Amino acid sequence: MKTIELIVPCYNEEKCISLFYDRIKEVFSDMPGYRFIITFVDDGSKDNTMNEIKTVVERADAGKVQYISLSRNFGKEAAMYAGLSKSVGDYVAVLDADLQHPPELLKEMLDAIENEGYDCASARRVSRKGEPMVKSALSKAFYHVINHVTVIDLVPGSTDYRLMKRKVVEAIVAMSESERFTKGIYAWVGFKNKWIEYKNVERAAGKTKWNVRGLFRYAYSGFLAFATTPLRAVIYFGMFIVFVSVLAAIHVFRAALKTPGERTGYASIIILMLFLGGVIITILGMIGEYLARIYMEVKRRPIYFERESNIDDNVANDEKKH
Ligand code: UDP
Ligand code: MG
Numbered sequence: 001m002k003t004i005e006l007i008v009p010c011y012n013e014e015k016c017i018s019l020f021y022d023r024i025k026e027v028f029s030d031m032p033g034y035r036f037i038i039t040f041v042d043d044g045s046k047d048n049t050m051n052e053i054k055t056v057v058e059r060a061d062a063g064k065v066q067y068i069s070l071s072r073n074f075g076k077e078a079a080m081y082a083g084l085s086k087s088v089g090d091y092v093a094v095l096d097a098d099l100q101h102p103p104e105l106l107k108e109m110l111d112a113i114e115n116e117g118y119d120c121a122s123a124r125r126v127s128r129k130g131e132p133m134v135k136s137a138l139s140k141a142f143y144h145v146i147n148h149v150t151v152i153d154l155v156p157g158s159t160d161y162r163l164m165k166r167k168v169v170e171a172i173v174a175m176s177e178s179e180r181f182t183k184g185i186y187a188w189v190g191f192k193n194k195w196i197e198y199k200n201v202e203r204a205a206g207k208t209k210w211n212v213r214g215l216f217r218y219a220y221s222g223f224l225a226f227a228t229t230p231l232r233a234v235i236y237f238g239m240f241i242v243f244v245s246v247l248a249a250i251h252v253f254r255a256a257l258k259t260p261g262e263r264t265g266y267a268s269i270i271i272l273m274l275f276l277g278g279v280i281i282t283i284l285g286m287i288g289e290y291l292a293r294i295y296m297e298v299k300r301r302p303i304y305f306e307r308e309s310n311i312d313d314n315v316a317n318d319e320k321k322h
Pocket of ligand 2: 208
């Protein structure tokens with residue numbers, strides 16, 4: 001029997017925990033033939049969340065309910081990592097406690113993995129109804145920029161809600177960087193993923209943990225975690241200034257030849273300043289480029305992940321010895 005494990009990050013979700021469990025229970029009863037584990041990750045909640053989780057653990061009659069409680073609020077990214085790194089399920093899903101990620105989609109996700117040959121299935125929000133307009137507009141701009149300047153391809157409306165096979169979980173956990181941006185990591189690890197669309201749902205209870213400042217920080221850190229292009233832009237900018245200073249020099253020199261007379265020397269000083277400024281910016285950009293490589297290197301990301309292979313590692317190692 002295969003095990004499906006649900007990782008649920010919770011921060012101040014006292015009103016949602018038992019609602020969440022009841023909804024999940026209904027979904028489970030529709031999916032016989034699987035063992036279920038629910039892992040609540042309490043991300044240093046300051047309200048009654050932990051007691052609510054313990055109550056659910058006690059009354060749980062569908063699946064096994066367990067929890068990890070973090071020592072303080074580390075943020076959703078860290079909470080998801082904690083849950084994923086401790087997970088044991090054959091299939092693992094990450095979903096929000098506030099029921100904004102409809103648990104009913106799990107069936108469709110499972111079907112994609114078991115019957116359609118996918119490694120994972122992710123939820124994609126196609127309507128942003130009930131969300132402030134500013135948030136939608138900003139998030140649209142974010143996707144536009146990040147897709148242009150980074151190696152990863154983010155699909156607009158993509159969420160952290162995803163069901164995946166064990167090997168995908170292991171790949172995600174192997175990305176041990178501490179500045180985490182899960183949507184980017186999902187895209188970076190690859191594997192065959194099916195997008196499952198759903199309409200935005202309002203929170204079951206409680207309120208969102210996000211504010212504009214938090215979202216900006218999230219977008220910025222996501223951007224920096226995958227982009228090194230801004231530094232390259234600095235090099236081009238420096239080269240452009242050098243080019244302009246050379247053009248200006250030619251122009252001034254020709255004008256000087258045409259109209260003889262006394263010179264103030266302003267033009268040459270300005271051109272020289274422009275030239276030197278451009279050279280310095282170019283060099284800074286180059287140093288930045290090395291810095292970017294060091295930055296990417298210190299993340300110690302794996303070089304590749306394997307999807308399939310018919311090489312038996314044990315046999316290969318034995319042969320090496322002989
Ligand atoms: N969350 C968390 N740690 C945090 C903030 C949020 O674990 O520091 C959890 C939260 O409990 C919820 C999920 O992350 O299960 C999504 O948060 P929220 O619903 O506030 O975000 P929104 O859906 O508004 O984007
Ligand atoms: Mg939410």
